Amino acid sequence: MTRKYLLAIAGIVIVGIVGFGAYQWWLSRQLSPAWVAVPIHSLLVVEADNPLNVVSDWKKNDIGQQIQSLPYFQTLLSRLNTLQKYPESKNILLKKKILISLHVTTRNEFDYVFYIPLSDREKESTQKLIQQFRSNTGFRTDTRTFGDYQITDITDQSSRQSFSFIFTDDLLIGSYTSFLVEDVIRKLNEGTVNRDTQWNNWNKVALMSKGPLQVYANLSVTPRFVQLFTNYSSDAGFLPTLGLFANLELTQDKNSIHLKGNTHLNPKSNQINYLTMFQEQEAQPVSCLSMIPNQTAILYHWTFSKPQLYFKKHYQYDSLYHSISRPRYFSWVANEMALAIVETTGSQPDRLLCVRTNDVSNAAKQLREVAIQYDEGNEKSSYQEKYKGAAIHQIYKPEFPSSVFGNEVNGFSQCFYIIINQYVVFGNSVQSLKNLLDIRETGDVWSQSAIKRNLFKSEHSAHFTIQIDVSHAWSLFYQKAAPHWQQIMQQYSSSLKDFEHLTMGFYSEQSNTFETEITAHYRSKPIASSVANTFFVSWKTKADTLLRMSPILVRSHINHSREVILQDAANRMYLVNQSGQILWRKWMDSPIQSEIYQIDYLKNNKLQYLFTTNHQLHILDRNGSPVAPFPIKIPATTNLHTLSMVDYDGNKEYRFLVSDMLGNLYMYDKAGAILEGWNPLHTGYRLECTPQHVRIQDKDYFVILQANGKLTLLNRRGQVYPGFPVDLKARTESRFLVETGLSPEQTHIVIVTKEGEIIYTDFTGKITTRKQLYHTSGNNVFRMCLEPKHKDWVIARLENRTIAILDKEGQSLFETAANLSDNNEIQYYNFGAGLRIVAITNPVAKSTTLYTITGSVIGKTPIHSSSPIAAVYVDAYDKLLVYHTIDRQIEVLSAKIK
Numbered sequence: 002m003t004r005k006y007l008l009a010i011a012g013i014v015i016v017g018i019v020g021f022g023a024y025q026w027w028l029s030r031q032l033s034p035a036w037v038a039v040p041i042h043s044l045l046v047v048e049a050d051n052p053l054n055v056v057s058d059w060k061k062n063d064i065g066q067q068i069q070s071l072p073y074f075q076t077l078l079s080r081l082n083t084l085q086k087y088p089e090s091k092n093i094l095l096k097k098k099i100l101i102s103l104h105v106t107t108r109n110e111f112d113y114v115f116y117i118p119l120s121d122r123e124k125e126s127t128q129k130l131i132q133q134f135r136s137n138t139g140f141r142t143d144t145r146t147f148g149d150y151q152i153t154d155i156t157d158q159s160s161r162q163s164f165s166f167i168f169t170d171d172l173l174i175g176s177y178t179s180f181l182v183e184d185v186i187r188k189l190n191e192g193t194v195n196r197d198t199q200w201n202n203w204n205k206v207a208l209m210s211k212g213p214l215q216v217y218a219n220l221s222v223t224p225r226f227v228q229l230f231t232n233y234s235s236d237a238g239f240l241p242t243l244g245l246f247a248n249l250e251l252t253q254d255k256n257s258i259h260l261k262g263n264t265h266l267n268p269k270s271n272q273i274n275y276l277t278m279f280q281e282q283e284a285q286p287v288s289c290l291s292m293i294p295n296q297t298a299i300l301y302h303w304t305f306s307k308p309q310l311y312f313k314k315h316y317q318y319d320s321l322y323h324s325i326s327r328p329r330y331f332s333w334v335a336n337e338m339a340l341a342i343v344e345t346t347g348s349q350p351d352r353l354l355c356v357r358t359n360d361v362s363n364a365a366k367q368l369r370e371v372a373i374q375y376d377e378g379n380e381k382s383s384y385q386e387k388y389k390g391a392a393i394h395q396i397y398k399p400e401f402p403s404s405v406f407g408n409e410v411n412g413f414s415q416c417f418y419i420i421i422n423q424y425v426v427f428g429n430s431v432q433s434l435k436n437l438l439d440i441r442e443t444g445d446v447w448s449q450s451a452i453k454r455n456l457f458k459s460e461h462s463a464h465f466t467i468q469i470d471v472s473h474a475w476s477l478f479y480q481k482a483a484p485h486w487q488q489i490m491q492q493y494s495s496s497l498k499d500f501e502h503l504t505m506g507f508y509s510e511q512s513n514t515f516e517t518e519i520t521a522h523y524r525s526k527p528i529a530s531s532v533a534n535t536f537f538v539s540w541k542t543k544a545d546t547l548l549r550m551s552p553i554l555v556r557s558h559i560n561h562s563r564e565v566i567l568q569d570a571a572n573r574m575y576l577v578n579q580s581g582q583i584l585w586r587k588w589m590d591s592p593i594q595s596e597i598y599q600i601d602y603l604k605n606n607k608l609q610y611l612f613t614t615n616h617q618l619h620i621l622d623r624n625g626s627p628v629a630p631f632p633i634k635i636p637a638t639t640n641l642h643t644l645s646m647v648d649y650d651g652n653k654e655y656r657f658l659v660s661d662m663l664g665n666l667y668m669y670d671k672a673g674a675i676l677e678g679w680n681p682l683h684t685g686y687r688l689e690c691t692p693q694h695v696r697i698q699d700k701d702y703f704v705i706l707q708a709n710g711k712l713t714l715l716n717r718r719g720q721v722y723p724g725f726p727v728d729l730k731a732r733t734e735s736r737f738l739v740e741t742g743l744s745p746e747q748t749h750i751v752i753v754t755k756e757g758e759i760i761y762t763d764f765t766g767k768i769t770t771r772k773q774l775y776h777t778s779g780n781n782v783f784r785m786c787l788e789p790k791h792k793d794w795v796i797a798r799l800e801n802r803t804i805a806i807l808d809k810e811g812q813s814l815f816e817t818a819a820n821l822s823d824n825n826e827i828q829y830y831n832f833g834a835g836l837r838i839v840a841i842t843n844p845v846a847k848s849t850t851l852y853t854i855t856g857s858v859i860g861k862t863p864i865h866s867s868s869p870i871a872a873v874y875v876d877a878y879d880k881l882l883v884y885h886t887i888d889r890q891i892e893v894l895s896a897k898i899k
Contacts, residue, residue: 035100035116035172039200040184041219043102044111044226046200047251048215050098055213104181105225109485112178114185119173127173131155148186154179214251216260220244231481239275239409242322247517260519268513273321276465276507276515278314282306284462284508285336290448292339292355292424294440295876296833297447298474299342301409302466308334315407323408331405333364335423340410343433344473344833346793351433352412354402356425364425368418372396384417384431384743386699389438389651391419393431395743402427415743432741438651444561452877456504459518463506471500472834472876499524524879533897536860539882540581541892544569551868552884552891553597558608558623563873565884566610567891568593576625577891585625590632591615595644595659596691602628602671604653613641613659618669630673637661637681643691649701649717660688664707666719678719686711690736693791695764697741697748702764704750706737712750712762724766731756735785738794753785753796759811774798774811782821786829786839793831795839795854806839806854815856817841832874836898838881842869849885859896874898 039046049055100116119127134140134155141156156163165182166175169189176182200217223240249262266274285304293300305311312330335357343351358364375397376383384395394417398404401416418427419434421441428434440446447453456468475498479490490497502522509515546569553566555576562579569575572591576584595613602609602620609628610621616635620628635641638661645658656676659667664686668679686707695702702722703715710733713726731754742748745764752760757774774783774796782799786806795814796807804819804827819825819841826842837854848863849870859881864870866885873882883894 034169035118035174036200038116038169038172038174038185038189039100039102039114040104040181040188041200042184042222042225043104043114043200043219044222045103045219046217047101047103048098048217049101050213051096052099104178104184105229106178106181109229109483111226111229112176112181114174114176114181117173117175118171119168120171124168127168147183148190150186150189152179152182152186212250212252215262216247216249216251218247218249220246220264229483230486231478231483242273242318243275244515245272245274249517249519256523258521258523260517262517264507264515264517266513266515273314273318275318276509278311278318279305279464279507279509279515280314280512282311282464284464286462287457288337288357289339289355289424290454290457291441291446292353292421292426292437293341293447293453294343294353294437295445295447295450295453296344296440296473297341297468298344298350298470298477300466300468301340302463302468303338304462304464305336308336312406319408331364331367333358333360333367335359338406338410342412342474342477343436344476345436346788346831349429350477351436352429353433353437354406354410354413354427356406356427357423358420358425359423361420361423365420368394368396368425371401375401384698386431386696387650388435388696389442389648391421391434391438391651393417393419393434431743443556450877452502456502456522459506461508463508464515465507467503467505469503470834471502472498475835534857534859536864536883536894536896539893539895541890542577542581542583543889544575544891545573545586545889546571547888548867548886548891550593552871552886554871554873554884555597555599555610556608558606563882565871565891566597567886569889574625576623581891581893587621587625589614589619590617594641598644598646600646600655601653602655611644611646611657613644615640618644618657618659618673633669633673635659635661635667637663637665637667639663643688645692645694645703647694649696658692658694658703660692662687664688666692666705668719682715682719684711684713689733693737693739695739695741695748697743697745697764704737704739706733706750706752708732710754712752714764714766722764722766727762727766727768729754729760729762729768731758731760733785734782736787736791738785738787738791751785751794753783755782755784757781757783757798759796759809772811774807777805780821784827786827788829788831793829795829797827799825804841806852806856814854815852817850817852817856819843820845826869828869828872830872830874832881834876836874836881838872840870840872842866844868847887851883859898860894864894 097118099118102114103111104114106112131142131153135142139158141158143154145152150167152165152167154163154165162177163179164175164177165179166173167182167186174182174185220243221241227240244264245267247262247264249260252259252261264276266277283306285306287302309330337357339355341353341355343353345351372383372394379397383397384393386393396416396418398416399414400411402410402413413427413429415429416427417431417434418425426434426437428437479487482490500521501524504520504522506518507515544567548567549570550568555564555566557564557578564579565577567575567577568589572589574587574589574593578584591614593612593614598611599608600611601607607623609623612619616637617632618635620631622628640662641659642662643660647656647658648654649656655671657669659669664684665681666679666684667681668676670676684705684707686709689706689708693704695704701717705713705715710729710731711726712729714722716722729752733752733754735753738751740749740751748764749761749769754760757776759770759772759774760768761770762768777798778800780800784797784799785794786797787794794809796809796811798805798807799819799821801821802818803816804825805816806814808814823843823845826844828840830838830840832838838859839852839854840849841852842849844867847865847867849866850863851859853859864883864885865887867887871884874880875882879897881896881898885892885894
């Protein structure tokens with residue numbers, strides 16, 4: 002055979018191989034005929050390649066098993082299981098690529114349509130299966146004609162569930178909601194005229210090498226999906242216009258579920274999508290995490306390289322969808338913005354908008370000009386206050402941030418701002434900004450959390466990111482959820498909260514396509530039932546003799562670890578580190594009488610301990626040595642009682658306000674000199690609790706509550722404000738709470754009396770509210786139980802044999818057996834993320850029982866404790882730490898709370 006013939010044969014073989022490969026490639030890229038049948042209003046379409054294998058694979062790990070326990074996934078799986086109940090039906094699901102579309106069916110419900118390809122032989126098998134159903138008395142089979150198709154309904158007589166389906170040339174299309182099949186028929190009749198339909202076109206655009214599970218989302222109908230769960234959508238108003246549609250591959254690994262693919266914009270020039278404004282922009286690294294509190298529930302984050310172009314397109318977008326105008330463009334805006342919605346104890350979350358600036362002085366100047374502009378026409382000038390070295394200003398325009406930075410930045414019915422480093426931070430209240438400054442001091446921000454930092458780790462920076470912390474967002478979602486979904490959240494809270502974070506990121510290097518990644522981060526080690534809510538000993542240490550006081554938690558300025566201060570019956574004071582090692586012990590002149598404060602007396606970022614004993618005011622350094630000129634002797638004729646530490650301007654020029662058991666007040670400056678007007682100031686009666694300093698618009702107030710029911714406000718010089726003292730004509734056994742407003746009239750002191758009255762008194766001396774709580778017997782005693790940061794409170798109602806915990810409105814949260822004569826101590830903790838705990842200590846029985854806010858007991862048995870406990874929740878490890886003393890011993894217990 003000549004070489005020419007060999008080459009010809011080889012050429013024919015190569016052409017054949019290439020042709021066969023090309024044919025196989027073309028065949029693999031052909032659209033399923035099912036796409037033509039998908040109704041235009043479908044929310045999602047899932048394309049599953051060999052669905053039975055996919056389900057089997059997902060069942061093999063913790064995430065898959067957890068998902069199976071959720072109600073609507075149970076429904077889907079049960080319906081797939083029903084479809085494969087008989088051998089004939091099981092075979093039609095093997096090695097098939099099927100579609101499943103999702104549809105809203107009622108106000109609170111959705112259901113699926115299945116699109117299953119059938120060969121002629123499979124059609125024959127299916128017809129045989131239908132005959133089996135007809136002859137089975139457990140099922141009823143009906144047929145009816147709709148449009149050009151015959152619908153078959155097979156109803157299970159026991160469950161009353163009905164599966165409706167039709168046959169097309171090469172498909173079985175069915176649903177457990179009959180009218181969805183009718184919608185498909187309407188679509189098919191439309192498709193006979195025009196087969197180039199929406200879902201068909203989208204699938205052509207998205208056609209690529211695919212995994213076994215593909216998800217297609219119709220973004221234009223997002224509001225219908227959101228409305229399944231809630232009527233509240235202002236925070237997600239941009240979702241319907243985010244893009245045209247998204248195609249995403251669904252995968253899972255040990256600790257997360259991933260949806261990765263593309264979001265496609267509408268190519269029509271008159272249809273601007275939300276992501277359009279990021280075209281021609283380079284995504285920037287995340288820089289603002291030091292401004293984001295760890296209590297953040299939802300974070301929206303935007304980056305851009307050309308701010309002027311970004312805001313120009315944003316204006317076009319808002320003008321099209323929201324009909325608003327932009328008053329101005331701020332040239333000082335740099336390349337990053339973040340909106341943090343922060344969990345709080347109130348009904349409304351804090352909102353913080355952080356805008357990075359490239360010119361701090363220009364930002365300050367322009368914002369002051371804007372504030373002055375909006376001051377005009379108002380009777381009062383806008384709010385101004387200094388707090389911890391930062392100037393807080395008000396802009397007298399509701400929703401000012403949304404009018405400047407975009408309609409999605411809403412929720413600022415009042416607007417305040419501060420400048421921190423390179424960021425202008427807008428808050429929806431004065432307190433939201435003060436909270437941020439407090440949190441930054443303690444390091445309780447995302448930049449200090451490895452978990453939070455890792456959420457932003459990606460191959461490249463994103464233009465737009467949404468981060469949801471499920472535990473901190475839980476109460477916010479619950480409040481906004483429809484009643485049906487609130488029940489589901491309650492029933493499946495444990496499973497749902499195991500998904501700790503949801504992350505959505507969008508990035509583009511192309512004009513009309515954005516790379517999209519959505520990740521649900523699963524708790525790496527779910528809390529096992531055998532250890533949930535069970536205490537384990539972390540460490541324990543013995544003092545030299547009996548301990549006399551509750552453990553006081555402090556922070557080490559060296560490594561920020563938690564340490565404990567104790568005092569025993571011999572007046573020895575101890576500092577114990579995080580491992581239970583006693584760092585030092587020091588003899589004191591008498592028992593510690595006050596709270597213990599940590600202060601930076603020397604302004605060197607090292608912390609000292611401030612407190613009083615019977616007659617002296619002490620400051621000790623970390624080694625237990627006195628800081629000169631302390632201790633100083635207070636010239637009181639009786640034991641000292643309370644101590645308040647005041648830092649007026651956040652500049653560490655401290656003032657110390659001391660009271661004795663007769664109600665005399667002494668105020669000292671940082672050098673230990675007594676101040677004019679306080680040497681002493683006679684109030685005439687013992688104080689009920691520690692005085693509180695409040696600042697409103699650069700005016701200082703000291704709130705004084707005496708044990709005889711007198712309420713007084715004093716200024717810096719000890720002078721009584723007009724309208725005070727107020728005689729409440731009632732006694733109290735607890736502290737008070739101050740709800741700070743923008744003026745004296747808007748600021749209230751909240752007190753719960755022993756007799757069960759809730760009294761609100763404003764800072765002008767006017768009692769604005771008196772509400773009597775319900776008595777269950779003649780000897781009820783009521784107390785306000787404040788959480789340690791004084792942000793939240795509950796009410797305890799005590800009687801002979803029970804203690805009831807009530808909410809702020811007086812509604813019962815739970816009750817437990819107790820003996821009133823035992824003088825039980827009741828503590829309340831709100832750790833956020835839905836975790837609220839009540840600790841009840843019986844000093845006679847030397848025991849403490851911890852309860853969740855619904856009354857469930859934490860721990861299998863009460864904790865042995867001589868005095869009230871100290872408790873903290875470590876979010877990074879999902880651990881509750883309880884510090885308690887019994888006789889000579891300090892012990893730390895830990896529990897995983899579920």
